[in-house]
Amino acid sequence: MELLDGVGKLSGVGPKRAETLSRLGIVTLFDLLTYYPRAYIDQTTATPFSKLSAGTEATVWGVVVSVQERRSGRGGKLSILTAYLSDGTGYLAMTWFNQPFLKKKLDEGRRIFATGRVDYAYGGHGGLAMTQMSAFEILEENVDAPRGGMLPVYAAKANLNQNFFRKLMTEAFAKKPELPEVIPESVRNRYSLIGRDRAVTAMHFPKSPEELSAARTRLAFEELYLIQCGLLLLKKKTREKEQGVRHLMSGALVKKVESSLPFRLTKGQEKAWREIAADMEKPTPMRRLVQGDVGSGKTAVALLALVKTVENGYQGALMAPTEILARQHFETFSRLLKASEVRIGLLSGKLTAKQHKEMIASIAAHEIDIVVGTHALIQDDVRYDELGLVVTDEQHRFGIAQRAELKKRGAKTPDVLVMTATPIPRTMTLTVYGDLDVSRIEELPPGRRPVRTFVRTEERRGLIYAFVRKEIEAGRQAYVVCPLIEESEEMELPSAEAIYQELSGGVFRGIRCGLVHGKLKPKEKDEVMRSFYEGETKLLVATTVIEVGVDVPNATVIVVEHAERFGLAQLHQLRGRIGRGRFQSYCILIGGGKEGAANERLRAMERTASGFDLAEEDLRLRGPGQFFGSMQHGLGDLKVANVLRDTDILLRARRAAMETMEETRDMRYVLDVLRLNYSDRFGKILDA
Ligand code: ADP
Numbered sequence: 001m002e003l004l005d006g007v008g009k010l011s012g013v014g015p016k017r018a019e020t021l022s023r024l025g026i027v028t029l030f031d032l033l034t035y036y037p038r039a040y041i042d043q044t045t046a047t048p049f050s051k052l053s054a055g056t057e058a059t060v061w062g063v064v065v066s067v068q069e070r071r072s073g074r075g076g077k078l079s080i081l082t083a084y085l086s087d088g089t090g091y092l093a094m095t096w097f098n099q100p101f102l103k104k105k106l107d108e109g110r111r112i113f114a115t116g117r118v119d120y121a122y123g124g125h126g127g128l129a130m131t132q133m134s135a136f137e138i139l140e141e142n143v144d145a146p147r148g149g150m151l152p153v154y155a156a157k158a159n160l161n162q163n164f165f166r167k168l169m170t171e172a173f174a175k176k177p178e179l180p181e182v183i184p185e186s187v188r189n190r191y192s193l194i195g196r197d198r199a200v201t202a203m204h205f206p207k208s209p210e211e212l213s214a215a216r217t218r219l220a221f222e223e224l225y226l227i228q229c230g231l232l233l234l235k236k237k238t239r240e241k242e243q244g245v246r247h248l249m250s251g252a253l254v255k256k257v258e259s260s261l262p263f264r265l266t267k268g269q270e271k272a273w274r275e276i277a278a279d280m281e282k283p284t285p286m287r288r289l290v291q292g293d294v295g296s297g298k299t300a301v302a303l304l305a306l307v308k309t310v311e312n313g314y315q316g317a318l319m320a321p322t323e324i325l326a327r328q329h330f331e332t333f334s335r336l337l338k339a340s341e342v343r344i345g346l347l348s349g350k351l352t353a354k355q356h357k358e359m360i361a362s363i364a365a366h367e368i369d370i371v372v373g374t375h376a377l378i379q380d381d382v383r384y385d386e387l388g389l390v391v392t393d394e395q396h397r398f399g400i401a402q403r404a405e406l407k408k409r410g411a412k413t414p415d416v417l418v419m420t421a422t423p424i425p426r427t428m429t430l431t432v433y434g435d436l437d438v439s440r441i442e443e444l445p446p447g448r449r450p451v452r453t454f455v456r457t458e459e460r461r462g463l464i465y466a467f468v469r470k471e472i473e474a475g476r477q478a479y480v481v482c483p484l485i486e487e488s489e490e491m492e493l494p495s496a497e498a499i500y501q502e503l504s505g506g507v508f509r510g511i512r513c514g515l516v517h518g519k520l521k522p523k524e525k526d527e528v529m530r531s532f533y534e535g536e537t538k539l540l541v542a543t544t545v546i547e548v549g550v551d552v553p554n555a556t557v558i559v560v561e562h563a564e565r566f567g568l569a570q571l572h573q574l575r576g577r578i579g580r581g582r583f584q585s586y587c588i589l590i591g592g593g594k595e596g597a598a599n600e601r602l603r604a605m606e607r608t609a610s611g612f613d614l615a616e617e618d619l620r621l622r623g624p625g626q627f628f629g630s631m632q633h634g635l636g637d638l639k640v641a642n643v644l645r646d647t648d649i650l651l652r653a654r655r656a657a658m659e660t661m662e663e664t665r666d667m668r669y670v671l672d673v674l675r676l677n678y679s680d681r682f683g684k685i686l687d688a
């Protein structure tokens, strides 16, 4: 068979099973071969009966001495079949429920090789029995113990059980062609990696734990290495092929704006700013990520970079993820730049057609120096006179493809600064943003009081809201956040609307409350938000629309209803909405209680204020698959590598990828592999 043949060609796969397989993502032979087991049963060593102990898993090997069948249950419906085995060191009972057909195979003298759980035999006076066999074979008399391997266990589904998978894999491996190699030979040798064909085979049929580990290492390395190569190639291409903007040393304008800031930069902001300025002064395009926890002051750093490009005669663009944030940035910048001659514009979706046209014309004519907006900023009808720098704030949707898009904007490729508050653990940064240089702002501006976080159960809601009311009466503002409820799961959860009604008509009667959720028209939403910024509205009931960036220093309380329904990253973002001013702030998470993982998340929020610590925790609790998934960066999924556990492999893969960039032959080899296997991810850029 060929790798791209459909699995329907294998025996035992009819239309119905093919359908189930396709739901597991298995369509071709190749898909099947790379559908790796989720666990293994180690049958490499059989335990003598005398060494067995109750409550453990074991593999055993013995001879049938006698067999007994009993019937029980109503009307004798339940069949209990027990074989007594001996292995020369002792006896063991082995019991099957409701498998009466096994009886004819279980003659005295036959041998059994089985793996399962050992417990005290029911009513057996201390004798041991194996009842839940995860695998067993009944063999002829006088056969030697089979050479046990590691038995694969697949994530099975519906009508596909373990036996089906094991048989199917055996057939598939017998019929498959040799899998082509994708890692250059020199790299394989240097990093002692086994071949691809052997590794994939060993993933399903490892002969020993050592062989399995070599296979896993090889395949995890492969995934991480190829991604790293792709990212480094992108970076290299940007560096070599593209004519960037060479900015001069910062002059009077930058200094003036910096000294007119209402605060002094923190050490972290200072350092990030120095790194950015140095990049901007190089002839190659900047590709830099600034990572800083919520409230660490990334905006000021972005402002300086934008002013620097303006000082050099270029235009700058600041891209925000939402209209609301774009406007907030526009207002902040307008305020901070009032004393300078820098002209700033807002390209908003709310402009009338005429205003929009005028704004586009002013941008093209270079009558605007800094444009703030959403994604529209790099869309087709926007032409710049000369774009020197693009800053994107909270950029999760600003992926590799968009970065490439920028090249088409003009003769020179603008510098790119990506700002994110999503605290990604260090090792993850390599995987996700391997083509970017990274600056980190590690501290918060001085004078902030850490937010106090409490997890409370439903019963305390009354007290909590009484406390919120007191804060509001003292002049502060507050958020109440409700989970988004899908129509399909109506459940007993109240909607944001219902909570708004309850609160505004109850404990907050007489206080101005606002409600904002995803179904509002943009205009209505903006009006509610504006009223909250300006302090007219005191209490804002919201779904997660307030998650990113919003800056209202007077808000000191955030209450999260059904907090167990939020992820850690989200909760941390939400908490970042408060504690932005000089008042003590409080984050109150209502929920918790029974469920394990959710409870752990909430406790982690109580324990630590650091986004990076929480990210590590999140990664640990959810696993990298979901962590990655939530980030929409389109890196695809990793089948074998686990960025949390395989840090070591990741670092070696990164080093190998860097070496590959220096070896023309290896680089060509990898380029071909990427074109063939990762064209969806890197193809367009590599061919461009
Ligand atoms: P984020 O990194 O979350 O985007 P912002 O840039 O919105 O953070 O800054 C958060 C708040 O901190 C703003 O109100 C800003 O004016 C203030 N701020 C920023 N830098 C400093 C500083 N060095 N000293 C004091 N306050 C600062």
Ligand code: MG
Pocket (backbone or CB within 6 Å): 298, 299, 393, 549
């Ligand atoms: Mg921000």
